[in-house]
Amino acid sequence: MKFVVAKLVAALTLGLFVAPLDADAQPTGKVQRVGLLGLGSAAAVADANGPFAAFRAALRDRGYVEGRSVLIESRWAEAKPERLPQLAKELVDLKVDVIVVGTVPTARAAKQATSTVPIVFVAIGNPVSAGLVSSLARPGGNATGLSFQVTPEQAGKELEILHELAPKANRVAVLQDPTFKSYAAPYRERVQHSW
Incomplete structure (x- = not known):
């Protein structure tokens, strides 16, 4: 299940990279920068069976090579939510192309840090009631993603x-x-x- 969710998030994230391209346009060769903002620890990224391993595999499946065509910038709050606003600002200052988040606190911190960088959330309960999007059908703003809450x-x-x-x-x-x-x-x- 984690692998399926990771593939969906990777597809959403990568869709943000290619959506602006004209059908006949050639990719610019620009290295895409993905920001990961997490409430936990950096150990989550190192876990070979964790969701980020699946996320990286999904990027590879779509032709992205970490370090060459995509750079992943990770920031972890180490279970200290008060650090999230500063970490989100760091990602924005690094000029990432998209920020991927997995919790309501990380999504809120990212939304407070930027109104222009796309934010993709992973399986957040109810993003509407959390104030992240205006509706599931038409999220509006710069945030989108997957919700596991049944409304x-x-x-x-x-x-x-x-x-x-x-x-x-x-x-x-x-x-x-x-x-x-x-x-x-x-x-x-x-x-x-x-x-």
């Missing part, structure tokens, strides 16, 4: 698609980790109001 709107859309695929279905089951009780609530709410 009533998402649940409604998923149930709508399910109903189109199986119009005679009258029971819906939601499989979830029992420690995440909030995930079934949006589905229950939508089913009670829709079906």
